[in-house]
Amino acid sequence: MSQSVEEQPSDSVSGRRCTVCFTTRPSILHLLLYRGLQHHLCTACVLxxxxxxxxxTCFDVFLHNPPLPHIRLLCKxxxxxxxxxxxxxxxSSSDDYLCPPCSNPNFTFFCITPNHANNAIEINPHLAKQLVVAATIASESIHNAVVMARYNEEIRVKEAVVAKAEATEVLRRFNNLLDNYGHQIGNDTGESKIHEAKGCSSQSPDADDDTFVD
Incomplete structure (x- = not known):
């Protein structure tokens, strides 16, 4: 029996294909934000x-603490x-510095070669550092996404509370207008009846006088 569309795992989620390079790799995929959306990227593409x-060069991570200007070099x-x-x-004052990826067209992060005998991947200390860097970046990315989602949710809740208060105030004013309009109609109707009653009473003596004359 064939699987339904919902049951079939996609290549990126199942750990077989990177969303960016689309290369099938027997390696770990990292979930993180890429161009505003959540994607699974291989370690090389994350880096x-x-x-x-x-x-x-040394693969030290400095997400929030970059090296001081006098001990760092910026790639041009x-x-x-x-x-x-x-x-x-x-x-240190060089303006022509190129980082390893930019200086070497054949440079590749996390360059691994599976063992052809058992298709196993050997992670040496150099590759392990790169893997840790990619995992740290992915973790930070997802954490920031969660924080931003909570922040946006709080904003929407506050906006909903304000909108509810404004709607309640509008409804209260509308009800007051209806009440005032109803009282005004009632008063106008009452005054009309009084005037009609007075008119009838003022005509009654004349009717009696006419009858008496006749």
């Missing part, structure tokens, strides 16, 4: 799309930030 969050082609002590051959 490649967040080059300003880590040093591309991308937002990548490198420790000055990771590239000692480059002067």
């Amino acid at each position: 490649d799309s967040h080059t300003d969050s880590f040093c591309p 082609k991308c937002p990548s930030i490198s420790h000055l002590f990771c590239v000692p051959d480059v002067a």
Whole structure:
């Protein structure tokens, strides 16, 4: 029996394909925000799309604490930030510095080669650092998304409370207008009846006089 559409796992969710590079990889996929939407990205694509969050040489993460200006180097082609002590051959005032990905067209983050015998992946310390960086970036991304969602929800709740209060006030004013209009109609009707009664009473003596004359 074939599975329904809902039961069939997509390639990205099942851990077989990255949303960005679409390359089938026997590696971990990370769930994070990418271009405003949640996507599953491979480790290489997470690192490649967040080059300003880590040093591309030692892979230290600095999401909220980038290196101080006098101990860092900025790539002239991308937002990548490198420790000055990771590239000692480059002067700190150099404006021509290129990070490893920009200086080498064949550079690839998290370059792994599965064992052809058992298709196993060997994670050495260098690759492990890259994996930790990608996982940290993904975790921070999802955390920020949750915080923003809660913030937006609080705003919507406050707006709903204000809208309810305004609607209640409008309804109260409308009811007051209806009450005033009803009282006015009642008063006008009462005055008309009084005038009619007075008119009838003023005509009664004349009728008696006429009858008497006849």
